[in-house]
Amino acid sequence: MELQTQFSSREDMTTYLALQLEGLYSTEAIPNEIRGGRRAALEQLEKFKAVGYGKRNFVASHTSRLSAYLRHGVLSMAEVAAHVRKNANGREKIEFLKQLAWREFFLLVLEQEGIGVLENLEAPKYATKWQNDLPEDILEARTGLPCVDTWVEKLIETGYMHNHERLWFAAYVTHWRMTDWKAGYDFFREHLLDGDIASNALSWQWVASTFSSKPYFMNQQNIQKFSSDAYCSSCRAVCPFRKSYPDLERSLFGQDYGWSS
Amino acid sequence: MSVLVWLHGGSLSPTDPALLANPNAPAIFVFDKPFLERTRISFGRLQFIFESVLECVEAREHRLCVGIQSEEIIAFARSRNCTQIHVTFVASPELDRTIDALEEAGFKVVLHHLERLTSYSGQVKRFSAFWKRVETEVWKP
Numbered sequence: 140m141e142l143q144t145q146f147s148s149r150e151d152m153t154t155y156l157a158l159q160l161e162g163l164y165s166t167e168a169i170p171n172e173i174r175g176g177r178r179a180a181l182e183q184l185e186k187f188k189a190v191g192y193g194k195r196n197f198v199a200s201h202t203s204r205l206s207a208y209l210r211h212g213v214l215s216m217a218e219v220a221a222h223v224r225k226n227a228n229g230r231e232k233i234e235f236l237k238q239l240a241w242r243e244f245f246l247l248v249l250e251q252e253g254i255g256v257l258e259n260l261e262a263p264k265y266a267t268k269w270q271n272d273l274p275e276d277i278l279e280a281r282t283g284l285p286c287v288d289t290w291v292e293k294l295i296e297t298g299y300m301h302n303h304e305r306l307w308f309a310a311y312v313t314h315w316r317m318t319d320w321k322a323g324y325d326f327f328r329e330h331l332l333d334g335d336i337a338s339n340a341l342s343w344q345w346v347a348s349t350f351s352s353k354p355y356f357m358n359q360q361n362i363q364k365f366s367s368d369a370y371c372s373s374c375r376a377v378c379p380f381r382k383s384y385p386d387l388e389r390s391l392f393g394q395d396y397g398w399s400s
Numbered sequence: 401m402s403v404l405v406w407l408h409g410g411s412l413s414p415t416d417p418a419l420l421a422n423p424n425a426p427a428i429f430v431f432d433k434p435f436l437e438r439t440r441i442s443f444g445r446l447q448f449i450f451e452s453v454l455e456c457v458e459a460r461e462h463r464l465c466v467g468i469q470s471e472e473i474i475a476f477a478r479s480r481n482c483t484q485i486h487v488t489f490v491a492s493p494e495l496d497r498t499i500d501a502l503e504e505a506g507f508k509v510v511l512h513h514l515e516r517l518t519s520y521s522g523q524v525k526r527f528s529a530f531w532k533r534v535e536t537e538v539w540k541p
């Protein structure tokens with residue numbers, strides 16, 4: 140079935156596409172905030188000067204939001220790097236280029252391992268029996284934990300999640316809810332505009348400890364600090380993250396990896 | 401010899417290497433129905449892809465469609481008497497499968513490559529070791 144390519148407005152295009160692709164997508168047909176296309180990509184790139192990038196671990200910080208364009212080849216890593224070398228300075232420039240290099244690294248691992256990246260690359264570093272499916276309460280954003288539920292809602296609404304939230308969410312799914320990282324990978328692939336094979340599967344494996352020497356996890360203090368207290372002060376839930384790192388290590392993994400806060 | 405450029409979800413820029421190498425060739429993009437039927441993908445992702453494809457084909461003959469990817473490419477290539485199919489390579493099982501089907505159908509598939517960040521080509525295991533090898537090049541290519 141051939142698709143038309145001329146539209147009078149974005150709304151018109153959205154309605155048309157929703158109809159033509161009916162049955163082939165899993166969500167409501169709501170238009171994205173992040174627009175596709177080279178023109179939108181160049182606008183976003185032009186605006187980005189890596190100001191404040193040193194604070195990139197704070198969810199409220201201004202990261203580039205270029206990931207969907209890089210993922211779909213709308214921008215190349217080389218041109219993004221050239222822009223940042225020219226327009227950013229000092230530590231911010233270095234930090235950004237290093238993050239971009241993670242993408243290159245994951246792509247090289249994918250080329251090397253092939254589709255093997257969709258299976259555990261290494262044995263998990265703790266004794267675990269992960270369940271296969273993502274629990275319904277996570278999928279439906281009704282875990283009762285305001286932070287987790289908000290991450291899921293925002294992901295579904297915007298097609299984007301900040302890197303630190305991705306780490307927290309992946310740790311929650313894998314270690315607290317003892318769910319196979321592959322279910323998380325599928326969920327991210329469904330919703331993230333930047334969802335790919337390499338960065339997605341290998342980041343989940345990095346958190347799960349099947350592509351790293353120890354599992355990644357966080358505690359409540361870490362979430363409170365880097366979310367700029369978006370949830371914790373007003374949270375009334377029984378918080379599974381409110382423990383010290385040594386206590387969490389013992390309860391989640393039964394061993395001490397020497398993580399510190 | 402006549403060329404068809406095949407665009408896919410990893411090559412959606414008007415400056416895509418396969419497009420740039422063939423400025424006058426027609427281009428095709430297919431929403432692969434079997435893949436979308438077995439994989440949960442949000443509408444937002446498909447819209448992002450569609451918007452990006454639209455800009456890629458603005459100034460050239462094109463076909464955008466929904467169907468079985470390899471069959472659609474083969475049919476369009478034959479209708480335009482194309483014997484070569486040019487595509488920008490990304491590592492992906494779906495891409496590999498379609499390339500195999502095109503070659504089996506007798507087409508020559510020519511691969512182009514996206515510009516990378518580094519020239520590194522050795523084994524990779526952990527990021528820290530990789531970063532040590534490439535950081536100088538990444539800062540000042």
Ligand SMILES: Cc1cc2nc3c(=O)[nH]c(=O)nc-3n(C[C@H](O)[C@H](O)[C@H](O)COP(=O)(O)OP(=O)(O)OC[C@H]3O[C@@H](n4cnc5c(N)ncnc54)[C@H](O)[C@@H]3O)c2cc1C
Binds near residue numbers: 306
């Ligand atoms: C569990 C999990 C799953 C992830 N899945 C994906 C995915 O499917 N696709 C994807 O592109 N990224 C993924 N990431 C990496 C990272 O979260 C995103 O690339 C980043 O948040 C995108 O936002 P940005 O463009 O503002 O990033 P910026 O901080 O502005 O970084 C610039 C670019 O560098 C690359 N980059 C930055 N950080 C990373 C990283 N840690 N790993 C790999 N590349 C990075 C991205 O292409 C990004 O656009 C994942 C991370 C985790 C923890």
